[in-house]
Amino acid sequence: MSHTSIDWERTAAEAAELLSAYIRINTTNPPGNETEGARFLHEVLKREGIASEIIESAPGRGSLVSGCTGGAVPEIMLLHHIDVVPAEAGRWQVEPHAGIVREGEIWGRGALDCKGLGIIELMAFLLLKRQGLDPGRRIVYAATADEEAGGAWGVPWLLEHHPEKFQTRHVINEGVGWGLRTGSRNVYLCQVAEKGSCWLNITFEGRPGHGSIPHAENCVLHMARAMQALGEYRFGLQCAAPVRMLLEALAHEQDYMSPERFLGILDPGRSRETLDAIGDGPMREMLAALLTNTMVPTVAKAGTKTNVIPSECVCEIDARILPGTTPEELKALIEQLLAKAGCRGFTVHLPGGSQASQSPMDTGLYRVLDDAIRGCDPRGMLLPYLSPGATDSRFFRERGIVAYGMQFDASIESNRLIHGHDERISLRHLLFGIRVLYDTLRRFAV
Numbered sequence: 001m002s003h004t005s006i007d008w009e010r011t012a013a014e015a016a017e018l019l020s021a022y023i024r025i026n027t028t029n030p031p032g033n034e035t036e037g038a039r040f041l042h043e044v045l046k047r048e049g050i051a052s053e054i055i056e057s058a059p060g061r062g063s064l065v066s067g068c069t070g071g072a073v074p075e076i077m078l079l080h081h082i083d084v085v086p087a088e089a090g091r092w093q094v095e096p097h098a099g100i101v102r103e104g105e106i107w108g109r110g111a112l113d114c115k116g117l118g119i120i121e122l123m124a125f126l127l128l129k130r131q132g133l134d135p136g137r138r139i140v141y142a143a144t145a146d147e148e149a150g151g152a153w154g155v156p157w158l159l160e161h162h163p164e165k166f167q168t169r170h171v172i173n174e175g176v177g178w179g180l181r182t183g184s185r186n187v188y189l190c191q192v193a194e195k196g197s198c199w200l201n202i203t204f205e206g207r208p209g210h211g212s213i214p215h216a217e218n219c220v221l222h223m224a225r226a227m228q229a230l231g232e233y234r235f236g237l238q239c240a241a242p243v244r245m246l247l248e249a250l251a252h253e254q255d256y257m258s259p260e261r262f263l264g265i266l267d268p269g270r271s272r273e274t275l276d277a278i279g280d281g282p283m284r285e286m287l288a289a290l291l292t293n294t295m296v297p298t299v300a301k302a303g304t305k306t307n308v309i310p311s312e313c314v315c316e317i318d319a320r321i322l323p324g325t326t327p328e329e330l331k332a333l334i335e336q337l338l339a340k341a342g343c344r345g346f347t348v349h350l351p352g353g354s355q356a357s358q359s360p361m362d363t364g365l366y367r368v369l370d371d372a373i374r375g376c377d378p379r380g381m382l383l384p385y386l387s388p389g390a391t392d393s394r395f396f397r398e399r400g401i402v403a404y405g406m407q408f409d410a411s412i413e414s415n416r417l418i419h420g421h422d423e424r425i426s427l428r429h430l431l432f433g434i435r436v437l438y439d440t441l442r443r444f445a446v
């Protein structure tokens with residue numbers, strides 16, 4: 001049977017129906033309740049005669065794995081996470097867990113992050129089977145728990161307790177939700193690297209007292225000073241290899257300014273002014289986050305009563321580091337900055353923290369993905385990307401497995417819908433993703 005015998009219109013309708021049903025299974029994490037999502041996928045695979053297994057790391061925290069029945073290490077794993085972040089229902093135009101399909105878009109929490117990808121991967125997997133190929137020979141389909149809350153019950157647990165089921169040479173996983181449409185090209189991004197994440201908390205101890213008597217050892221004042229100093233600190237330019245490659249290619253595709261001027265972003269002396277010239281908007285924000293380490297104060301907890309000076313308070317900082325910086329170096333920098341800002345009584349805690357992770361770009365899979373993108377969109381091109389946020393890909397990269405994050409939507413706007421209100425994916429992008437992935441798998445893994 002040939003590739004052209006696939007009825008893409010029917011495929012799109014089927015994918016929309018599956019995604020809508022998948023969104024209706026509420027897998028908000030916490031608590032996750034991923035087993036129900038895994039059961040749904042298990043039933044779909046079973047109808048097609050494909051076996052799969054549900055593995056629970058804790059009650060209700062199920063992950064699913066299917067395929068890979070041969071003895072050799074599978075070529076590719078199609079990975080997505082089942083859990084989603086909470087939705088503030090009152091701020092949405094539609095009920096976030098109803099899976100509403102309207103005007104060519106499927107709405108709901110998870111549509112982009114990342115049940116949409118899960119259905120794209122599922123459909124590509126099923127199409128191979130329906131074409132008489134045996135996807136289970138070299139491809140694993142995996143849906144895992146607990147990505148959104150750090151992953152403790154998901155990928156790291158599975159890699160530790162069932163390493164034999166999660167062997168693979170390559171992983172295709174979620175990527176960022178942005179690309180770029182210019183006058184001539186549609187740029188899609190392949191997430192080959194991710195910043196490391198360091199979530200720090202800083203406690204401040206001071207002298208308690210009555211709110212009517214001011215004194216200088218009030219820990220709330222020291223915390224405020226610290227948050228301001230850290231929030232306003234500007235890290236130096238630190239250009240990682242995938243970011244350099246992205247910007248050098250993007251220079252010729254973007255419509256903001258001349259390529260030469262755009263490349264000023266890579267020059268420590270001109271970087272900020274060039275970014276400013278792009279103007280306020282998602283492009284400037286995204287590029288700025290790629291070029292330096294960042295730290296953002298996000299949580300402050302202090303005091304219980306207006307007339308009581310507390311003896312202790314705590315703030316939390318979300319810091320993201322590029323290749324070349326370690327979590328320990330960042331912690332030492334923060335201690336220095338706080339001392340310089342005149343803060344007293346503080347202790348910086350770093351409970352964990354991960355380094356940046358990176359996969360090589362010169363792989364057969366990267367080339368096939370690029371080819372498949374160009375084949376499905378004549379204006380399309382694939383560029384490497386380093387994501388400011390972390391995904392489960394890092395756990396595979398730590399084990400030397402090539403992991404790429406993909407999102408098949410070349411529009412920067414969709415990035416703002418991820419974890420935001422009114423998350424939705426267009427049918428067009430859903431189908432585009434299925435076609436690219438189906439093509440990739442046919443060429444690369446069957």
Ligand SMILES: [Zn+2]
Binds near residue numbers: 081113114147174
């Ligand atoms: Zn995600």
